[in-house]
Amino acid sequence: MAFVQNFPFMSILLSLFSGPLCSVLDGKWARRVNTAVIAVIGIMSAFVLKHVSAGQPYVYRMGHFSAPWGNEIRVGTLEAFMACFFCAVMLLCMLGGIRERAAQIEEGKQNLYYVMVNLLLCSLLALIYTNDLFTAYVFVEINTISACGLIMIRQTGRTFEAATRYMIMSLLGSGLLLLGICHLYAVTGHLLMSNIKEQVQVITATGRYHISLMVALGLMSVGLAIKSALYPFHAWLPDAYGYSTLSSSAILSSLVSKGYIFLLIKIFYRVVGIQAVRESKVVNVLFVFGIAGMIMGSLSAIKEENLKRMIAYSSVAQIGYIYMGLGLATDAGAIASLYHVLSHAATKSLLFVAAAGLAQASGGSDRYGDITGAGFRNRLAGVAFTVGSLSMVGMPVFSGFISKLLFARAAVGHAHKMLPTVIALAVSTILNAVYFMKTVIRIYTIRPVEPGREGENPGSGGTGRQSRGGIGAVSAIEVAEAEILPKETGRTVRLLEEPAKAAALVCFILLNLILGLNSDPIVRLIQGGIEMFE
Amino acid sequence: MSRKVPEERYRKTFSYQFKAWLEGTKDPFLGRVEMRRQEAPPESKEEKERRERDEEALKARVYDLEHNFEMRIFNRLYRVFSILFCIFLVVMLLAAVSDLPAFGRGENPVNNEVAQRYIEEGLEETGAVNIVTGMILDYRAFDTLGESHVLFIATCTVLILLRRDGEEEQREGRDNDRLYEPKDDVILQTAARVLVPPILLFGIYIILAGHLGPGGGFSGGAVIGAGLILYLNAFGFAKTERFFTARTYRRTSFCALACYSLAKSYSFYTGANHIESVIPLGTPGAILSSGLILVLNICVGVVVAGTMYTFYVMFRKGGY
Amino acid sequence: MHWEYLLNNYEEAVAMILFGIGFSNLLLQKNLIKKIIGLNIMDTAVYLFLALKGYISGRKAPVVVDGVTRAEAYINPIPSGLVLTGIVVSVSVTALMLSLTIRLYRRYHTLDLDEITTRLKREGK
Numbered sequence: 001m002a003f004v005q006n007f008p009f010m011s012i013l014l015s016l017f018s019g020p021l022c023s024v025l026d027g028k029w030a031r032r033v034n035t036a037v038i039a040v041i042g043i044m045s046a047f048v049l050k051h052v053s054a055g056q057p058y059v060y061r062m063g064h065f066s067a068p069w070g071n072e073i074r075v076g077t078l079e080a081f082m083a084c085f086f087c088a089v090m091l092l093c094m095l096g097g098i099r100e101r102a103a104q105i106e107e108g109k110q111n112l113y114y115v116m117v118n119l120l121l122c123s124l125l126a127l128i129y130t131n132d133l134f135t136a137y138v139f140v141e142i143n144t145i146s147a148c149g150l151i152m153i154r155q156t157g158r159t160f161e162a163a164t165r166y167m168i169m170s171l172l173g174s175g176l177l178l179l180g181i182c183h184l185y186a187v188t189g190h191l192l193m194s195n196i197k198e199q200v201q202v203i204t205a206t207g208r209y210h211i212s213l214m215v216a217l218g219l220m221s222v223g224l225a226i227k228s229a230l231y232p233f234h235a236w237l238p239d240a241y242g243y244s245t246l247s248s249s250a251i252l253s254s255l256v257s258k259g260y261i262f263l264l265i266k267i268f269y270r271v272v273g274i275q276a277v278r279e280s281k282v283v284n285v286l287f288v289f290g291i292a293g294m295i296m297g298s299l300s301a302i303k304e305e306n307l308k309r310m311i312a313y314s315s316v317a318q319i320g321y322i323y324m325g326l327g328l329a330t331d332a333g334a335i336a337s338l339y340h341v342l343s344h345a346a347t348k349s350l351l352f353v354a355a356a357g358l359a360q361a362s363g364g365s366d367r368y369g370d371i372t373g374a375g376f377r378n379r380l381a382g383v384a385f386t387v388g389s390l391s392m393v394g395m396p397v398f399s400g401f402i403s404k405l406l407f408a409r410a411a412v413g414h415a416h417k418m419l420p421t422v423i424a425l426a427v428s429t430i431l432n433a434v435y436f437m438k439t440v441i442r443i444y445t446i447r448p449v450e451p452g453r454e455g456e457n458p459g460s461g462g463t464g465r466q467s468r469g470g471i472g473a474v475s476a477i478e479v480a481e482a483e484i485l486p487k488e489t490g491r492t493v494r495l496l497e498e499p500a501k502a503a504a505l506v507c508f509i510l511l512n513l514i515l516g517l518n519s520d521p522i523v524r525l526i527q528g529g530i531e532m533f534e
Numbered sequence: 535m536s537r538k539v540p541e542e543r544y545r546k547t548f549s550y551q552f553k554a555w556l557e558g559t560k561d562p563f564l565g566r567v568e569m570r571r572q573e574a575p576p577e578s579k580e581e582k583e584r585r586e587r588d589e590e591a592l593k594a595r596v597y598d599l600e601h602n603f604e605m606r607i608f609n610r611l612y613r614v615f616s617i618l619f620c621i622f623l624v625v626m627l628l629a630a631v632s633d634l635p636a637f638g639r640g641e642n643p644v645n646n647e648v649a650q651r652y653i654e655e656g657l658e659e660t661g662a663v664n665i666v667t668g669m670i671l672d673y674r675a676f677d678t679l680g681e682s683h684v685l686f687i688a689t690c691t692v693l694i695l696l697r698r699d700g701e702e703e704q705r706e707g708r709d710n711d712r713l714y715e716p717k718d719d720v721i722l723q724t725a726a727r728v729l730v731p732p733i734l735l736f737g738i739y740i741i742l743a744g745h746l747g748p749g750g751g752f753s754g755g756a757v758i759g760a761g762l763i764l765y766l767n768a769f770g771f772a773k774t775e776r777f778f779t780a781r782t783y784r785r786t787s788f789c790a791l792a793c794y795s796l797a798k799s800y801s802f803y804t805g806a807n808h809i810e811s812v813i814p815l816g817t818p819g820a821i822l823s824s825g826l827i828l829v830l831n832i833c834v835g836v837v838v839a840g841t842m843y844t845f846y847v848m849f850r851k852g853g854y
Numbered sequence: 855m856h857w858e859y860l861l862n863n864y865e866e867a868v869a870m871i872l873f874g875i876g877f878s879n880l881l882l883q884k885n886l887i888k889k890i891i892g893l894n895i896m897d898t899a900v901y902l903f904l905a906l907k908g909y910i911s912g913r914k915a916p917v918v919v920d921g922v923t924r925a926e927a928y929i930n931p932i933p934s935g936l937v938l939t940g941i942v943v944s945v946s947v948t949a950l951m952l953s954l955t956i957r958l959y960r961r962y963h964t965l966d967l968d969e970i971t972t973r974l975k976r977e978g979k
Contacts, residue, residue, distance in 0.1 A: 138680040215630035624874030688946030
């Protein structure tokens, strides 16, 4: 066995060990350990990816006993790639939020935040690699608790309420998931995914225990859907994403729900078999709620007045996309969903970090009235926000276009679900365009500064841009708006004022462009990975 | 001839106390325990009614309930649908249960070759007489590794929420504690002096004998935690701080979890690479047997005991 | 779907009814403490169900006595181990939810989640 094949197990145990390690260090050292751990695991996953794509997927025994008596993890190209990608996104999110963390978290509790992030990373890796259902349940619980810790580390009333709602919803989902696992165990007698699949094929051939199997599948799917904030169960999402600290919002929106979706795809392919899934009615339920989420999420986002909450509602819509793709119950649908997972992870965190940059240039507030013109005050954040918005809407060149294209391709030719899917894609693209483009136009709107108001700007280094006289058609609107909009409270943010955030933004933009322009190898990798899933 | 004694002396006599006990006016804590009398916060009936009216008016104004017909219908529909959903869930689950194999039969699918090997060869492969301990700490050790970290991370979140860090907050926590908890209670102290040593000893026995009979790190740790909580209740924070501070908890839990992770890394690495493990299994039935299981039980027991004590202390005072 | 089997498997039917009771409490109750109690009922019902899976009538607990290691002498040890893990998880999340309740109560002096949401809406949107 090559030494590289030990790397997945080592990455899980390294992140697990660094959790307690960060709890005895103080804030600064904990941050360094955290950054080092994420970087090292990312590099190790890249090596594993190189090794596995040249060879075969393999099974790694955790202990001295092979399946079905001992525990196992399974490593293929798709798992290694997802691990590497998640590490990269998490590293950039943590880099982007350094200033906000220092300001918004108490001194004595900074190291506990890094404990949460480390254990979140460990649970994500374990969910990606695992080959055993009960291990998946235990790490789902670690994921839930650490996500709750990320929300409530910023101790305000809103975050506590958001964390409570999140825990209640999540625990409902966990209960359903555990009950589904118990039913499946009662019927098949195994806990390892490959063994369960053999037994399921025996059972479906004889036709016994059919109802129990369908109920178990339904319980597990609904449980995981509740946990990843599918449409009717999304009530906690806007508050949780909108009011927590920046790196928490970015990590929560891009990574936390995606672990559950990956586990659901594994259950569909590796535990029950895609054939049995197609015969059950559960995919129809997921499909309907996915479409409902796409539309309702966008409608709620249009009504929002707060930038971060608007981006959070947009997350609801994007999770609806992913479940719509899973609801198609074809390989092409699963590939589209997985690509959208990657694209959403890269884009949503970009949007959050850019929004924080814009808010920083507007006196710390992210209400619509205050961020007008922020694109000129913080140039890099404005460009990044524009890139993210265009990607969400689906412009070519960016990654959002590829994922919409894959969804449309998966829908065409489908027996029953082609028409609803295509209509929903079109409608939600228009709705996305409405609220994202509205915001992009607003951050690049120049407002006239009347002479009387110039001396009144509190605490600003520069007074922001003054309008040039010759902007013909716009000035009429500006004059009209000058009565409605409040006083400008912004200051110009220089490019190198916060190098970590600037670097994070640039890397995010590059990641988005790579996903958008270079999508073919990635799609082929996902396709090969799904075939290896069987 | 009987004399009338002064009022304060009369209150200390046996007959007064007996009469008070008969009538139900006697407060058993007054004069025996240093604790303030608990009273409901003073609020007259009018104030209470006014407060409730204010809350209703607030809710109505925010949601505009008089004019918002749709909101009322939505609320009612939401509750109706939730109840229907729960009933549907229970019916579906009962349908699934009726389809399951019958209860308690040996031919069920769950009793397959996996359980057979655990029972028949568990003793010689793991060295543990208690088959369940051998299973969770050797065959399926990865799950238990995750589970001890679930406990650790829950403790971290409780610390984030409830630990009081500043001077001001710590003083407030101390004052609150003195207000509501009894101190120097004779019954508790006598009972604790008798009970706490056997409880701790019993807990240590459960941990050490985890692989020889029913027991293990989790149950033993819970018992030790209970003993520590009883000691704290009887003797107060001043005495407990002499041996259990925040630093103690941090260091012991870090060492225990680190030791656990390292031991399990060794075990997984040698297992996956098909290297023989050098740890001897010993003779079954002896305390020093079954390889790493004894060490893991001790680590888990330490973590659980510290966690139980930390939960109690955080809920009560917010500091050690 | 043979409903008369429910009378034979009545232990598992009771576990499912308990699960339904706990689930509806967690979902529908307004008081936070009652929600947490519902959560505990739900989790306990799942552990009851799982522990029932391991029982085989006429056999003993899986601790080797007198050197007997025949598989027909002991019940199935796997569900016991899974229930152990589950109980620890349940304790952890209960402690977390209770600390959240304490912080919310200290700040808003109410245990009703809807009322807290109302007050937050009023405080500052």
